[in-house]
Amino acid sequence: MAARFCDARFVDHHFYTRFLRPEDASLRRGVGLALGGGFARGYAHLGVLQVLETEDIPVSCIAGSSIGSILGAAYASGAPLEKIIERCRQVRFRDFARWRVSRFGLASNDRLGALVQRFFDSRQFEGLLIPTAIVATDLGTGDPVVFKQGNLAEAIRASCAFPGLFEPIQIGTRYLADGGLVAPVPTRAARELRAEIVVGVSVGLHDGQRGAPNNIFQVVSRAVSAAQKHQLESWERHADIVLRPDVQSLMWDDFERVDEAVSAGAAAMRQALPKIRQLLARREQAVQPGRQGEFLFAQALQ
Numbered sequence: 001m002a003a004r005f006c007d008a009r010f011v012d013h014h015f016y017t018r019f020l021r022p023e024d025a026s027l028r029r030g031v032g033l034a035l036g037g038g039f040a041r042g043y044a045h046l047g048v049l050q051v052l053e054t055e056d057i058p059v060s061c062i063a064g065s066s067i068g069s070i071l072g073a074a075y076a077s078g079a080p081l082e083k084i085i086e087r088c089r090q091v092r093f094r095d096f097a098r099w100r101v102s103r104f105g106l107a108s109n110d111r112l113g114a115l116v117q118r119f120f121d122s123r124q125f126e127g128l129l130i131p132t133a134i135v136a137t138d139l140g141t142g143d144p145v146v147f148k149q150g151n152l153a154e155a156i157r158a159s160c161a162f163p164g165l166f167e168p169i170q171i172g173t174r175y176l177a178d179g180g181l182v183a184p185v186p187t188r189a190a191r192e193l194r195a196e197i198v199v200g201v202s203v204g205l206h207d208g209q210r211g212a213p214n215n216i217f218q219v220v221s222r223a224v225s226a227a228q229k230h231q232l233e234s235w236e237r238h239a240d241i242v243l244r245p246d247v248q249s250l251m252w253d254d255f256e257r258v259d260e261a262v263s264a265g266a267a268a269m270r271q272a273l274p275k276i277r278q279l280l281a282r283r284e285q286a287v288q289p290g291r292q293g294e295f296l297f298a299q300a301l302q
Contacts, residue, residue, distance in 0.1 A: 038247070
């Protein structure tokens with residue numbers, strides 16, 4: 001049963017956790033979170049944060065794609081976690097989206113910007129209490145665009161502009177769409193924030209059904225999910241631990257099932273706690289004065 005909730009493992013070949021260099025002293029202590037997309041399933045991220053808070057494990061930085069960008073930035077802004085969860089219980093699709101059929105999409109997510117303005121304790125990256133990166137996709141080049149400064153609402157809207165459903169967001173000369181297209185779980189962005197330990201949280205997009213799709217959203221989401229399957233190696237190699245909360249029974253728009261998703265995220269995080277504590281202990285041992293050589297020698301023998 002545990003395997004359904006958590007796939008937590010070491011990535012021992014990665015130098016961040018295996019071989020420490022002098023410049024690694026600048027790594028951010030604690031856990032860096034990479035929160036993936038998945039619409040309502042993304043509420044599982046809140047359960048992950050809940051357990052980290054309970055266990056007094058510091059969150060050193062956060063990278064988010066799609067709903068991961070919303071919840072990650074909300075937490076990084078300093079808003080109390082229970083307050084975020086309570087607000088999520090009240091949110092429905094109409095609160096962040098407005099149907100507006102155009103040649104670019106079926107709806108606009110402009111209301112999401114207003115939601116950020118009302119509910120976040122900070123509206124600029126520079127005001128966040130935890131270093132944060134938000135990933136979007138440049139539709140012109142197909143490359144990731146990583147926001148680390150400036151206006152939060154614009155970056156979040158871009159990261160959440162799911163293709164086919166929401167219109168892309170124009171920022172400057174670029175048209176941007178959902179960050180999950182290029183970074184289903186933005187572990188690389190978390191690593192680039194100098195996280196010493198990266199925990200990737202994947203909640204997935206596939207609706208879990210094998211039959212014919214019933215609507216355009218299922219067509220697009222299944223197509224995106226199929227493409228993301230081939231990106232697993234790419235994002236997983238930047239993670240020390242990968243969590244996969246058991247949220248497959250939730251549909252993309254099950255926004256009223258917040259508590260179920262939170263519980264699934266908490267269960268996955270609790271399963272990973274022993275490995276996280278082990279990684280933190282190894283890092284703590286490595287930075288103790290006079291013990292780095294001993295640590296590296298022991299690691300080389302493994």
